[in-house]
Amino acid sequence: YLRLLERVFAHVGITPNPAKHAAFDIYQTKAQGRDLPKVILTDDQQHLYMEHLPEVAPYDLTVDDGPEWKRRRDRAILAMLLGAGLKVSELVGLNTDRVGARDSTGSIPVEITPWSVNGTSRNHQTQLxxxxxxDVMAWVEERNAKKIPGKLLFPANLDGKKLDKSTIYLLTKATYKKAGIxxxxxxxxxxxxxxxVRELESPDGSIELTGELLGLRKRKSTEKYLITNKLLNKKRLIT
Incomplete structure (x- = not known):
């Protein structure tokens, strides 16, 4: 019934959609304290995060700027994580041919395939x-210009070696610290x-669409974000 109501409200254009958060109490009761709210960044923190990505010089094909290319790669990695919601395993296994062209909304489709993450995710498409x-497309262009071997979008070196997951964790922690988050x-x-949560809050957002973007198999996995979203909205009202 909640799914039906959500679709009805979406069809008639009621925003915010009251059915989006109707399952909050149900899932909070079922959790019985076992599922803690997920940690998310507020809108202001997300802006701070983007403002404190690694500072880089524009890529110049005629200049050999040594290891500076890694900083541009890292900037694209950090932007991709927040902009497309990828898991670390999805990001390190992402191939260049899985990044599409900009659509009418300004977003870019990013396809995730099971083989790229050793079968730990289902085939799905998210949106950057x-x-x-x-930031991401600047790196895509540079990577193509450098003719790095292999297909990995974010290689560890110019030989195309796969990036270690620990590098991603170090990059994110350094960015939080730099931004004071x-x-x-x-x-x-x-x-x-x-x-x-940002996708759930968007005018066209829904549990089904957000679940598809995240590659989640079960609806209830996406519904858990409703708890986090409701608590975030309460915090906004207080502040």
Missing amino acids: RPFAVA EVKRKGPRTLRNSFA
Whole structure:
């Protein structure tokens, strides 16, 4: 019934959709304290995060700037995590041919396939949102110009070696620190959670769509974000 109501409200254009958060009490009761609210970044913290990505010089094909290319790669990685909500395993296994062209909304489709993450995710397509597109696409163009071997979008070196997951965790923690963002969990998962809640809050957002973007198999996995979203809205009202 909740799913039906959500679709009805979406069809008639009622915003915010009252059915989106109707399951909050149900899932909070079922959890019985076992499922703690997910850690997410507020809107202001997300802006701070993007403002404190590694500072880089524009890529110049005619100039050999040594290891500076890694900083541009890292900037794109950090933008991708918040902008598309990828898991670390999905990001390190992402191939260049899985990043599409900008659509009418300014977003870019990113396809995730099971084989790229050793079968730990189902085939699905997420969206790299407009605020992160410039940083990611600048790296895509540079990577193509450098003719790095292999297909990995974010290689560890110019030989195309696969990036170690620990590098991603170090990058995110360093960015939180640089931006002065204080949260309980300073890792990529917090960025994925922030993406999920942001999608649920968007005018066209829904549990089904958000679940598809995240590659979640069960609806109840997406519904858990409703608890986090409701608590975030309460915090906004207080502040």
